[in-house]
Structures are given as structure tokens and as C-alpha cells.
Amino acid sequence: MNKKQLKKRIPIEALKLLPWYATGWLSPQERGYIQKVLSQYPDFRSLLDAERKMINVVREDKSILDKSCLDATEIRLNKVLEQLSSTNEKNKKASKGVNQGVLVYLSNLVSSCSPKMQYAVIAAVTTVTIALSFAFVAPLLDENNVYYPATSGVKKSNNNLTTLLVGLNIEPTDPRLLKILDENNAKIDAIPSKSGMHHLTLSVKLNATQIKSLLKTLRDNKALFWFAGEEF
Amino acid sequence: MDAALKKNDKQLTVAEKTLIDTNLLKRISNGDQDAFSELYINYQPRLIKYCSRILKNDVALAADIVDEAMIEIWRSAGSFSGRSQPSTWIHSIARFRLIGYLRKNKELLQDESSEWLNFKDDALLPDEEIVLSERNRDLIKNIGKLSDKHKEVIELVYFRELSIKEIALMLDISENTVKTRMFYARNHLKNILSSLDLTDFG
Incomplete structure (x- = not known):
């Protein structure tokens, strides 16, 4: 159990x-209360020891009272840059490994075949590449034939829609939510994004x-929504 | 006349700032670490201030969340479309990171935080950002430190060993306020001690 969970259980008033209590300046009644909490929550004693040490x-x-708990911006920046470099390095290695693996595999496959077979393998690889292009690249062209690369993170914009971000206190299938969606001619993503938000799209x-x-x-309806905002 | 001139100056500065930040984001999307550093130095302090207000002044946690948001900005700078101010986009990334954190730690998402998150932070208005950016260094120095009120209450408890009642009378505040103020002051103090690599105080 970590310290945050530990503190969750101990009554806030005792904390x-x-x-x-540590300096000995509580009323007898308050002292009695702390002693009761100490007997009920053995972990509270470690917090008391820490308080005395502090x-x-x-x-x-x-x-110490004049010190800062934050490193200077430049120091934190250096740490972030180090983190970015190490992540980039890892990504490069991973991607290099995969690429090399595929190349080695194809090269071995081709060289192990007879000349006729080699042509067949090359033709098959070409066909698969073209098919994949049609399957994955063509759908990324919008009605104006503008290309949206899948990896760019740029969302396909549709000028006839409005997209909002909402945080739900209920399931996306809750009838109360479905009623609101119905009234507004809207739909909602069944699965929230990494930030815990759902995309709510109006037609x-x-x-x-x-x-x-x-x-x-939406914000006034606190039973259903803990957050509602525009997506930038 | 002066007021009008000042307004024009301010508008010009905001426009320039937008242009500068847009350019920085473009360079970041091309992997330019210098541009990222410039953006980080400009935005990190006030983003920490923004996050720490919601996190009940836990600046250490706020700084971690801001670092995560800045890393996300590094990764997704290419998706900035220019439909909003760069500063609005940057703040929204930090805000979503913060919301994600609060969502995972539901006990922290109190009504007032939730309410607050739904409103646009006044400090995010571009013209105010200019003023803030000029004070960035002071800001980061100060938000990491105990506030005068927190320092005062710690001194009264740890050094002068006054009771809750005595402090309440001395500062002319309620006993509950004394306890709450000391609670947050100690949390901040613990963060300071941890950052100094002193013993873990729980």
C-alpha cells in the first residue's frame, strides 16, 4: 500500500x-482523539514519527523554509530533453530492428529460391504492396482528395460537424445520455480517449x-458530466 | 490617446507572440530541440502555476504533469492546426493531462476543481500571458517556495509552539482555517525536504 492510499484511510482531521500533537499543544479532548486514531490505524504512527523528524x-x-521544492526551469528542461533523446533512441532502435528483420527475411526468401521462383516472390510482394496502398492510403483521401496521413495526428476535418469533449460520470449507454444525444442529433464515442474524455459529435x-x-x-448536468469543453 | 496607443501595443505584442509561438511549434514538429527549449522556458512556469492551483498547491506534482504535457507537445506539435491561439492549444494539452490525472485519482476531483476546470482560466488570455512571461523567472522561484502565510503558520507551530486557538486569535482567522493552512503548508514543506534529498517524511 503506498503512502497516498495510506493517508486516504486515516481521517483528515487527525492528519x-x-x-x-507532535509539539504537545492539543486540548485533552483532541489529544484523546489522536490517541484513538493511533490505536485504530497503526500506520498513523509512522506519520507521527515523520512529523517529529520534520x-x-x-x-x-x-x-529550509526559504528553499524551493522546484528545480529551476532550465534544470527540469534538461531532464525532459534527456527523456526525449532516450525515447527517440529507443524508437530508432526498435524501428531499425523491425526494418532489418523484414529485409533479412525477404532477402533470405528470395535468395533461397530458383530464378523463376524469385520472380514469383517479387511479383507477390509488389501485388501485396499495391493492395495495401489501396486498403490504407485511399481511404485517407477526403471528398476533396486531400490526403490525411494516418500517422500525422491531424484529424480529418468535417465542416458540417461539431465535436466536443465530455467527461462522463455514467456509462455511454446510459438512457439519460442517449436521450440527450437523441435530442441533439449527436453521437458519442463508446471508448474514451487516453485523457478519459469521450468525443461527442453533433451532425x-x-x-x-x-x-x-x-x-x-451539459456542464449544469453534473450527474452525467464531470467535464464538457471544446476540442482545440 | 495613451490608452489607445497602449491597446495597440498590446494587440501588436499578442499578434507577435502568436506568430512566434506558431513558428516554434512548426520547428518543434520538425524535431528542433532549440525551439522546444524556448517554448518550454516560456510556458512551463505559468503552466505549473495553473495546474498547482487545481492540485491544491502541490507544485511538485504540478511540475511533473506539466513536463508530461510538454513531452506531448513535442510529439504532437505537427497537429497544431492554427485554428486557435498557440497558447490556448498548449494550455489545453496541459489541462487534459491534468484532467487525466484527476480522473485517475478521483478523490482529488472535488466539486470545486471540476467546476474550475470547466471554465477558461483568465490567466490564459494572451495579453496577460505577455505580462506573465516577463515574470517567468520570479514565478518559478516563488511558486516552489512556501507562501508567506504558510511560512508564518509553520513558524508559529514549530518554533513558537502555539496552540490552534492562540494562532487563530493572533492571525484573526478561524481555528479550522489554521488547521487547513498548516495541513497544506506541511505538504509543501515535505516536497521541499524531498527535493533537498532529505529523509522521506511520508
Whole structure:
């Protein structure tokens, strides 16, 4: 059990009174309460020990109270850059490994065949490549034949739709939500994105005032939505 | 007349800032680490300030979330379409990271945080950003430190060993406020001690 979970269980009032218990400045009633919590939650004692240690450290060096818990921006930036470099390095290695593996495999396959067979393998590979192009690249052309690469992260824009981001307190299949969707001629992604949000798409393009009004309605419905906002 | 001139200056500065940031994002999408560094230095302090307000002043956690958001900006700079201000886009990435964190740790998502997240942060308005960016260095120095109020309450408890009642009378605040203020002050102090590599204080 980590410390955050530990603190979750211990009553917040006890955590608040802890420094005065450690310095011995609680009323008899409050002291009694802390002792009760100490007996009920053995882990609370370790927090009390930590509190006493912290008091001693600060008393020994009062200048700690003037220190910052944040590294300078430049120091944190260097750490982030290191992280980016190491991730890039890993990605390069992984991609190189896969590419080399495929090349070695194809090369072995071709060289192990007779000349006629080699032509057949090359023809098969070409056919598969063309087929894959049609399967994956063609659908990425929109009605204006504008190409949206699947890996670019650029969303296909549709000027006739409005997309909002919502955080749900209920299941996407909840009848109350379905009613709202129905009323607004909208649909919602069944699965939330990594941030926990669902895309809510309306089949009409709303103007700024309409969006504002709709967002207000959604936000006011706290039982269903914990968040509603525009997607930028 | 002066006011009008000032307004024009401000608008021009905002437009310039938009142009600069858009250019930085474009360079970042091409893998330019210098551009990323510039953007990071410009935005990190105020993003930390923004996140820490929702995280009840847990600046250490806020800084971690902002770093994650900045890494996401590095990865997705190419998807910035220019339909919004770059600063709005950058802040929205940080906001979604923060929301993701709050969602995973539901106990932190109190009503007031939820309410707050739904509203546009006034500090994100571009004209205010200009002012903020000029104070970035001071900002990062100050948000990592204990506030005067937190320092004061720690001194009264740890050094002068006053009771809750005495502190409440001295500062003319309720006893509950004393306890809550000390609670957050100690949390911040723990972060300071951890950053100094002193013993883990729980």
C-alpha cells in the first residue's frame, strides 16, 4: 500500500491535528482523539514519527523554509530533453530492428529460391504492396482528395460537424445520455480517449453562441458530466 | 490617446507572440530541440502555476504533469492546426493531462476543481500571458517556495509552539482555517525536504 492510499484511510482531521500533537499543544479532548486514531490505524504512527523528524530538521536549519521544492526551469528542461533523446533512441532502435528483420527475411526468401521462383516472390510482394496502398492510403483521401496521413495526428476535418469533449460520470449507454444525444442529433464515442474524455459529435455545425449554450447545459448536468469543453 | 496607443501595443505584442509561438511549434514538429527549449522556458512556469492551483498547491506534482504535457507537445506539435491561439492549444494539452490525472485519482476531483476546470482560466488570455512571461523567472522561484502565510503558520507551530486557538486569535482567522493552512503548508514543506534529498517524511 503506498503512502497516498495510506493517508486516504486515516481521517483528515487527525492528519490536520498531527503537528500540534507532535509539539504537545492539543486540548485533552483532541489529544484523546489522536490517541484513538493511533490505536485504530497503526500506520498513523509512522506519520507521527515523520512529523517529529520534520520538526527537528526544520528547527536545526530554519533556512529550509526559504528553499524551493522546484528545480529551476532550465534544470527540469534538461531532464525532459534527456527523456526525449532516450525515447527517440529507443524508437530508432526498435524501428531499425523491425526494418532489418523484414529485409533479412525477404532477402533470405528470395535468395533461397530458383530464378523463376524469385520472380514469383517479387511479383507477390509488389501485388501485396499495391493492395495495401489501396486498403490504407485511399481511404485517407477526403471528398476533396486531400490526403490525411494516418500517422500525422491531424484529424480529418468535417465542416458540417461539431465535436466536443465530455467527461462522463455514467456509462455511454446510459438512457439519460442517449436521450440527450437523441435530442441533439449527436453521437458519442463508446471508448474514451487516453485523457478519459469521450468525443461527442453533433451532425450539425454549431456557431460559437450555440456551442457555448450547449456546453452550459451539459456542464449544469453534473450527474452525467464531470467535464464538457471544446476540442482545440 | 495613451490608452489607445497602449491597446495597440498590446494587440501588436499578442499578434507577435502568436506568430512566434506558431513558428516554434512548426520547428518543434520538425524535431528542433532549440525551439522546444524556448517554448518550454516560456510556458512551463505559468503552466505549473495553473495546474498547482487545481492540485491544491502541490507544485511538485504540478511540475511533473506539466513536463508530461510538454513531452506531448513535442510529439504532437505537427497537429497544431492554427485554428486557435498557440497558447490556448498548449494550455489545453496541459489541462487534459491534468484532467487525466484527476480522473485517475478521483478523490482529488472535488466539486470545486471540476467546476474550475470547466471554465477558461483568465490567466490564459494572451495579453496577460505577455505580462506573465516577463515574470517567468520570479514565478518559478516563488511558486516552489512556501507562501508567506504558510511560512508564518509553520513558524508559529514549530518554533513558537502555539496552540490552534492562540494562532487563530493572533492571525484573526478561524481555528479550522489554521488547521487547513498548516495541513497544506506541511505538504509543501515535505516536497521541499524531498527535493533537498532529505529523509522521506511520508
